[in-house]
Amino acid sequence: MKMPVPDGGIIARRRAIVDALRAIVPGEGVIVDENELRAYECDGLTAYRQLPLVAVLPSTVEQVSQILKTCKDMGVKVVPRGAGTSLSGGALPLADGVLLGMGKFKRILDIDYANRCAVVQPGVTNLGISNAVAHEGFYYAPDPSSQIACTIGGNIAENSGGVHCLKYGLTTNNVLGLEMVLIDGTVLRLGGKHLDQGGYDLMGIVTGSEGLLGVVTEVTVRILKKPATARAVLIGFPSSEQGGDCVAAIIAAGIIPGGMEMMDRPAIHAAEAFVHAGYPLDVEALLIVELDGPAAEVDHLIERVEAIARSKGCVSARVSTTEEERLAFWAGRKAAFPAVGRISPDYYCMDGTIPRKALPLVLQRMQEMSARHGLRVANVFHAGDGNLHPLILYDANKPGELETAEEFGNDILRLCVEVGGVLTGEHGVGVEKRDLMTDQFDAADLEQQQRLKCAFDPDGLLNPGKVFPTLHRCAELGRLHVHKGELRFPDIPRF
């Protein structure tokens, strides 16, 4: 993975940059000590590490604005960071860049039940929002598995999902308003407590932009009433094809479950050995289908799902009868990553989306790749929306094995694209999948995306080296080649 070559001129001006930042954020808010900077050298994608030039931890919007304007004026790159839980290296620092940590923005500003929304600072954790409104029976719907640690600001950057997003949407579907700061220090408000923005849907572009367009300083999210009931069915199948068929049949029956997760045999065994959730060990695919809503609806749908599962040849189907049992069904799935961590020194978590119908083919090809690369793979799968999380098992202490795991991962993601899917369903492109972007997008597609970035960040200072495999100057991207003359297709009908 090649990052942009650090600018020696910027590194040589480190003292002046630090002084400029200290003039904005006094005291301990500017971090220069190497040991202290270690805390920021990587995010959740720990294979890549880099000390930033300097880290700055502002606590007001005004400071963020001044920092960004100063960096723009001095030509210094900026890497924004929330809790640093990104799995794609979105917050990987740059040797010649300022790391802008938003961790001090921890306040919940307003909980407005009458408008069914909460206004929070970006450093509030995802779960912190749900906890703050839980006593009124509300919650914030997107629930990435890092929700205890990840921040809403990071969720905006990555457009985070979770196991419930087929029914309740990703971050982008649950955000009502943003305050953000552009690289030139301009503070903008998009949306608010009302629905839709007037004008272009810039909120839709900023959400999931991986810190390349601006720095979010305030977020208004929709909060929902908790479903009255939730029950889950644990269904075992002798083959992943049957599991996949069952998922398709549930959706074809008009049922959108609150959660619908699938695990393959290696993942089932690892999870069961770790948390003893009571998973059947003699199946190839295990499906957890959770129905939530009013009790009458859940009871009705549980019966229908059971019937569908039987018609698709399930070998076991258990319905949760108590809340404890429902949570036990989930315990194995939620612990799948650490469970795999117990059976392998290291694992590498991938995140592609496929059309669900391609699942048997993809699993089969993955087994072939596994044999070829000599590495095991376990699969957990957000089955409802086709989002695969293959976990590649490797040992970083064995020379070359990390590289092999990455190559295996790249092969999987290319396969996702080949069958009509995409590189990432919820983890983001970051540095991890950056060089695969050309497998999904043509040059024209990527150039248009980069032109849009130029509208926000004309000097390319915000989080460069992420998302786009090739950096272009905005002037070059904006150049227009106009060929004077007649239509080449004179046969276009005209009236």
Next chain:
Amino acid sequence: MTITTLKPDTAAQAAEAVRWALSAEEPLEVLGSGSRRGLGRPVQAGHALDLSGLSGVIAYEPEELVLTALAGTPMDLIRPMLAERGQHLAFEPPESPEGGGTLGGLIACGLAGPRRISAGSARDHALGIAGVSGRGELYKGGGKVVKNVTGYDLPKLMAGSFGTLTALTEITVKVLPAPEDTATLLLFGLDDPGAVGMLDRALRSPYDVSGAAHLPAGVAARSGVATVAGAGGAVTLVRVEGFGPSVTARVALLREELLADAVLGRDESLAVWREVRDGAWFGAPVSGPLPNPPPPAAGEGAVPDTRLAPSPASAGEGWGGGNHLWKLSVPPASGPGVLATIQRTLAVEAFFDWGGGLIWLTAPPDSAATIRAAVGANGHATMVRAPDAVRAVTEVFQPLPDPLMALTRRVKASFDPKGILNPGRMHAGV
């Protein structure tokens, strides 16, 4: 002005047409079926790019919850195709009064109906796009699967951009199961604040309310649904949808919770929400209540009463009536206050949707400043119907604060540097 219409049959031809326009520096009015030409500001262009020739569903896979179609595909073709498999576009887009309309136009206008509060808007269901930028380049964005965060979410930006960024040639949308059953609880005689308070209670309940509207007396009286029109006063509507047993159970629970006065069954419920969705009561200049239609036939297999109030005239085109139609999006709890402020100085008629967060209102000419002052910075007001001559000189969309307008112009230029595509449709110069 001589109007030439270019009607490409392929995306490549559409790109060629835009490249020609670029070289000739001739702006293009980008059109699907043209059914929404009355939305937004009139485009001053000597040439039209008619994309209705790009028609056809490329892939519809109900189990994958996606449909991909060429942008000019008529909605009249897509809707029955979805209905046949028990699916729909969950954002409940309004239908063009005379029928017509294309998928591309629907997404480009970013329209959504009453279910906006629970299912999101057009932007939430636009998964992938392909199109021709104002640079004459074909490109694509998003994907063809329901969950995707690869690159910028360009389909969202296209939704509601009114063809000012890209002439769309292909669109992938999320399609969802249509509800098996539906019913609507009615509350009679509430004033605006009281009604929005009850809608809030309904929306705070765990019963998945998917429609929350309030019709003041004068509007309710014009409903084609007898139970609504015959209530003799204001009517507040709370809709539930879903599987049959679930609808029955939730209606019972909500009826008790809200002390509802009546319940509309499936057919009447469908009819009244069509009226809410299309703002049907404001279809013509307000001229007093229409005669009440007779009550619909009862019993199994009853045909829904279609004798509704007149549907809106073609939005703007040839519509010369006195009052202009507006839609205001505000924080739901502040809806009644915003309307009361407007009503202090203007004679307007209005109703609420989105739990109070959407105000439909008809107002006399030259009301823009008063309406927008009442909305303030916490929302936006869009003039959705007025004659061309009025829309040409009015800020149809909420004027943006300077920094946001500057960014908007830069975004426009990043797709369409010479202002070839639908110039001025949204804002002067954009």
